[in-house]
Amino acid sequence: LILPRLYHERVVDHYNNPRNVGSFDKNDPAVGTGLVGAPACGDVMKLQIRIDEETGKINDACFKTFGCGSAIASSSVATEWVKGKQMEEVLDIKNTEIAKHLSLPPVKLHCSMLAEDAIKAAVKDYNSKHAKSGANTEAAT
Ligand code: FES
Ligand code: FES
Numbered sequence: 001l002i003l004p005r006l007y008h009e010r011v012v013d014h015y016n017n018p019r020n021v022g023s024f025d026k027n028d029p030a031v032g033t034g035l036v037g038a039p040a041c042g043d044v045m046k047l048q049i050r051i052d053e054e055t056g057k058i059n060d061a062c063f064k065t066f067g068c069g070s071a072i073a074s075s076s077v078a079t080e081w082v083k084g085k086q087m088e089e090v091l092d093i094k095n096t097e098i099a100k101h102l103s104l105p106p107v108k109l110h111c112s113m114l115a116e117d118a119i120k121a122a123v124k125d126y127n128s129k130h131a132k133s134g135a136n137t138e139a140a141t
Contacts, residue, residue, distance in 0.1 A: 008103035014073035019080050022062040024048045032126025034118040040110050043067030045075050047118035058082050070111035074098050078115040087123050
């Protein structure tokens, strides 16, 4: 597939060979699911993380994105970046870092925003699952 040259080669690479496409069972207690949409264009991104309950580390991640090439590339990068990190660490991943990594043009910034939001939503989902089973632990956002 040929994309216009205005896209950075990393976008084309992640678009043609997206990493970690797939789904986990959203009812699995070790899984956090983030499902977010971009009002600007109607694109939807689902990003899931699997947490090692012993260490609190994200040991696996996957995504499914119904959207443009930049959104697919952003979610692919996001899944690579969250693997092996602690949940609190991934809350620091900024869409601007993803956009910079992929050299997204300004009109495509919201595509990387979708990835940042999806990461946060996945962590929130995981925390809320565990807040329910635990006492009144406040879900970290
Ligand atoms: Fe719909 Fe991005 S605007 S695919
Ligand atoms: Fe809407 Fe990329 S996510 S154009």
